[in-house]
Amino acid sequence: MKLLKHFAFEAGHFIPDHPTCGQIHGHSYKVTLEVEGPISPSGFVIDFNVLKNTVGFWLKEVFDHKFLNSSFEWSPTAELISVYIFDKCYHLLGSITQDVKVVSVTVWETESNAAVCTMADWALFRHMCKLP
Numbered sequence: 211m212k213l214l215k216h217f218a219f220e221a222g223h224f225i226p227d228h229p230t231c232g233q234i235h236g237h238s239y240k241v242t243l244e245v246e247g248p249i250s251p252s253g254f255v256i257d258f259n260v261l262k263n264t265v266g267f268w269l270k271e272v273f274d275h276k277f278l279n280s281s282f283e284w285s286p287t288a289e290l291i292s293v294y295i296f297d298k299c300y301h302l303l304g305s306i307t308q309d310v311k312v313v314s315v316t317v318w319e320t321e322s323n324a325a326v327c328t329m330a331d332w333a334l335f336r337h338m339c340k341l342p
């Protein structure tokens with residue numbers, strides 16, 4: 211079964227050489243984490259609180275009220291942010307359980323614009339976020 215968990219953070223950024231996004235501005239980002247695993251005998255796939263206390267805390271610490279161009283060596287587009295967050299979720303979840311896998315990480319830059327990173331995208335593009 212799949213679970214969805216929503217997170218949110220506020221951050222500033224600009225996209226170098228972009229005609230409109232080249233100016234420094236901010237977004238109220240939303241992040242949707244999609245995980246999948248079996249329902250355990252206790253009735254859970256994974257406790258939502260575990261996701262909040264791991265992924266949620268990390269997101270707040272790394273992204274909330276940050277200027278993303280100063281935080282990262284790569285251009286902070288929704289696409290690359292989703293890849294970067296997928297990588298962290300993959301490793302965080304892997305350290306907690308082998309049963310539950312990350313299916314996708316969606317980064318909503320606005321209500322109408324989002325980037326979705328799957329396992330295949332993470333494999334293809336994580337080098338663009340300087341990830342091993």
Ligand SMILES: [Zn+2]
Pocket residue numbers: 223224231235236237319
């Ligand atoms: Zn922007």
